[in-house]
Amino acid sequence: MDRTAISGAADLRPDPFALAAGLAAHPSIRGKLDIALATKGLGLSTGSQGAPGDDAAAMPDGAGGWDLFAGEGFMPAFVAHDPWFAGWCGVMVNLSDIAAMGGRATALLDAVWAPDATTAAPLLQGMRDASAAYGVPIVGGHTNLHSTALNLAVSVTGKAQALIRGSGARAGDVLIAAIDHRGSYRNFDNFCAALDAPPARLRGDLALLPELAEAGLVTGGKDISQGGIAGTALMLAEASGCGLRIALDDIPLPDGAGLDRWLRSFPSFGFLLTARPAHVDDICRRFAARDIPAAVIGEAIAGSRVEFASGGLVAPFWDHAARPYLSLKPEHSDA
Known part of the structure; x- marks a missing residue:
């Protein structure tokens, strides 16, 4: 042209x-x-359970609907630069993944690594604030306060009656x-x-x-x-x-x-x-x-x-x- x-x-x-x-x-x-690289290492394809590559894994719930599962890990530079906002985003992006599948989120879990409780505090507060704003509870997770750096991963469950x-x-x-x-x-x-x-x-x-x-x-x-x-x-x-x-x-x-x-x-x-x-x-x-x-x-x-x-x-x-x-x-x- x-x-x-x-x-x-x-x-x-x-x-x-x-x-x-x-x-x-x-x-x-x-x-x-x-x-x-991850999907190859795990031996996954679009034909694998949950249809890898979608915004959330969708599994039939046996009642005509779908159970949804998703998770996000965050770039260390982002978490270190703005830990409160990283915590908020840990909730927000997972809820977006569930919505993108045509679903409604039901619960969140977090995994936090930090050198100490003081460093982890703004990250945890960001997640807590977003959980309250969106009305989806954080129900558990994993905590390590003896890490050399601040890191975050968050996962979510949801339900859908029809999928996108x-x-x-x-x-x-x-x-x-x-x-x-x-x-x-x-x-x-x-x-x-x-x-x-x-x-x-x-x-x-x-x-x-x-x-x-x-x-x-x-x-x-x-x-x-x-x-x-x-x-x-x-x-x-x-x-x-x-x-x-x-x-x-x-x-x-x-x-x-x-x-x-x-x-x-x-x-x-x-x-x-x-x-x-x-x-x-x-x-x-x-x-x-x-x-x-x-x-x-x-x-x-x-x-x-x-x-x-x-x-x-x-x-x-x-x-x-x-x-x-x-x-x-x-x-x-x-x-």
Whole structure:
């Protein structure tokens, strides 16, 4: 494609080639490659129990629903830099993983390593504050106060009546981003819209996801994790065995956020969802009713490429067939 074809006012549009190249090399995106090493070492695939690679493991509960299990470990630099916020995030991100599956969280467990009780205190307080805000109890865990450094891992259980799978996107679906913009950057690329929100709002916002699942309105989806929109879209595409074309010009941005940073940012409330075109208005209306911007930012396509499009240009970001990302090959493929 001729990259000189766009001129005039269109010059203000983002350069999809520069964005694609920069993000493909960014640590926020490439850090997810570690998952492939773990799944290989454990002998896991998409056919293993719980469908590894999804936001939470889903196991039939014997009563027509699903038991959900998820867990998160945190970067030591993040925990050391802002231990209270790391504790809060330990709760928040796990609840997001359960919601992303169409579930409702039931309980949390933590594992904390620290040199002493004083060092651990803000981390524990952050978890306690978030547990109270979201209304999900911390029911146990593991504590070591004789470690050389402060570290955190948190896990969660949940229940679902209907699932949102990270492998459900199909060519012809639209790609919707639903992200709470009522916040600001806290540190690194973490965009937080949760700390000043009333607890009732936090709980009601997460409840949107199981409501969408139970209404059968979405075909697939994931919560936007470290790696942002770009990395999450890649995981969704690979697990689904299709491609995704992201329309950069259609991505809503919060005040003060540049597109490059936003594409790799971790939001406190953010989901990528796929749906049939007929359901878009209903989905976006439900988020809008809670003052959460939701917009179509692209489409699922045949093939294996995640692409960035802007102003008539289409740039390849990642081809998961040529370069596996999580290396969890789907059982089907639109490629």
